[in-house]
Amino acid sequence: MARTKNPNSEPKEYAAPALDKGLDIVELLCRAEAPLTPKQIAAELGRTVGELYRMIASLAARNYIAQVGDSYYITTKLFELAQINPPTHRLLLEARPIMQKLASDIEQSCHLTVYGQGRQIVIAKIESPSSMGYSIRLGSELDVIVSVSGRVLLAFQDDATRSLMIEEALRRRPDHIVSNLDKKLDSIRTKGFESAVSTQIRGMHAISFPILDSQRHAIAAISVPYADRIDLVDRRTIEDVEKALGLAAKALCLRMGGDPDTPHTQPPIDFSPTPAPRSRRTQK
Numbered sequence: 001m002a003r004t005k006n007p008n009s010e011p012k013e014y015a016a017p018a019l020d021k022g023l024d025i026v027e028l029l030c031r032a033e034a035p036l037t038p039k040q041i042a043a044e045l046g047r048t049v050g051e052l053y054r055m056i057a058s059l060a061a062r063n064y065i066a067q068v069g070d071s072y073y074i075t076t077k078l079f080e081l082a083q084i085n086p087p088t089h090r091l092l093l094e095a096r097p098i099m100q101k102l103a104s105d106i107e108q109s110c111h112l113t114v115y116g117q118g119r120q121i122v123i124a125k126i127e128s129p130s131s132m133g134y135s136i137r138l139g140s141e142l143d144v145i146v147s148v149s150g151r152v153l154l155a156f157q158d159d160a161t162r163s164l165m166i167e168e169a170l171r172r173r174p175d176h177i178v179s180n181l182d183k184k185l186d187s188i189r190t191k192g193f194e195s196a197v198s199t200q201i202r203g204m205h206a207i208s209f210p211i212l213d214s215q216r217h218a219i220a221a222i223s224v225p226y227a228d229r230i231d232l233v234d235r236r237t238i239e240d241v242e243k244a245l246g247l248a249a250k251a252l253c254l255r256m257g258g259d260p261d262t263p264h265t266q267p268p269i270d271f272s273p274t275p276a277p278r279s280r281r282t283q284k
Contacts, residue, residue, distance in 0.1 A: 021047070022055045026064060026074065035071035088114075091211070091220060092124055094255040099126045099222070102248040106236045109135035110224045110245070112211075113142060115153045118168035120144055120221075134204065134227045144169040145176040148194045148206035149221040155188040156210040156218035192260060193249070195242055198225070207242055209249035212258030219256065222249050 024045050029036065038056055042049045056072060059065045065072045083089060091112075099110050103126040111125035120142040127135050136142070144150030145166070154162055154169075162185065170177055178184070188194045198204035205226040210218035224245050229235045236244075253260050 018055065021045075021052060022059060025052065025055055025059060026078070029065055029072060029074040030078075032073070035068055035073040037071045041072070087219070088123065091256065095124055095211075095220075095222070095252055096126075098248050098252050099124065102224075102244060103127070104129055106224065106241050106244050107229075108224050108226055108236070108241060110222060110248075111136050112220055112222050113149050113153070114220045115144070115150075115165060115218075118144065118165075118170075118172035120147070120150055120153065123220075130229070134201075134225050136225065143173055143176060143200075145173070145178055145181065146199055148196055148198070149208040149223040151185060151188055152194050152208045152210050152221045152223075153218050155185040155194075156212060156216065158217065161217070193242070193246065195238065201225070203227075205238055207238070207245055209245055210253075210260070211249060211256060212253045212260055214257040216258060216260075216262075222252065 025041060028041060028044055036044070038049050038052065041056070042052055045052070056065070060067055060072065063075055063077050066075050083092075091114075095112050099112065103110050107128060107130045109126060109128040111122050113120040113122050115121075122136050122138055122140045122142065125135055125138050142150065144154065150169070154165055157165065162182075166181065193207070193209040195205070195207040198206045205228070206223060207226055208221050208223035211220040211222060213219050222245065224241055226238055226241055250260055
């Protein structure tokens with residue numbers, strides 16, 4: 001009779017040296033500002049060319065990297081794959097028309113960010129339709145704790161996820177530690193958004209709302225870096241932008257399965273074991 005493997009006897013971690021080497025190469029070339037030769041790649045990774053030769057050839061054959069002369073550079077394949085990821089693709093598909101209308105109504109730029117490993121990534125932006133304005137470059141990496149949009153992403157999470165995100169953000173930028181951070185985040189959650197003078201750009205006022213899923217967790221933040229156009233007579237005020245951005249955020253939330261107006265009242269699931277019933281002693 002064949003023996004069944006005990007899952008508890010399996011190793012907790014699985015080593016995949018070849019995969020690690022391939023990912024090291026991809027990550028290195030993503031960070032590189034110029035193509036690198038196999039010798040340069042090996043030197044940066046602390047390996048020999050012989051160790052990496054087949055990995056480089058395989059990545060080139062799969063079009064993750066491409067060769068120019070005797071050097072290699074990263075292709076757009078990773079970006080293309082990221083764009084067809086269903087949650088991200090749907091978010092972008094639903095967000096673009098809403099953001100386009102918002103920018104047109106308020107005559108300000110707006111952008112959409114998601115959290116990832118201690119930072120925010122700008123995954124969509126719409127420029128201001130006016131001749132002058134401020135915007136953030138697509139693909140930019142933004143800080144979390146010191147930015148309005150980052151705090152919004154933190155505020156609308158469960159306690160465990162929030163703690164992990166804060167830990168990752170501080171590991172990346174330990175100088176961004178803030179006293180009473182949880183209290184400030186709870187206040188943002190109660191208010192539903194944050195609107196404050198930017199601590200990163202002088203003269204800028206940042207406004208940000210969360211994009212919530214069905215569990216009222218922030219999957220993204222939609223933000224407006226408000227620049228006051230003193231040369232316009234009928235310019236939108238901060239209050240005008242807050243109202244318009246709130247409506248845009250709600251519309252996008254509803255399309256993503258969330259509703260910012262519905263309080264999350266469902267009690268947390270209790271995973272603690274149910275105590276066994278006491279047996280009654282029968283009297284003889």
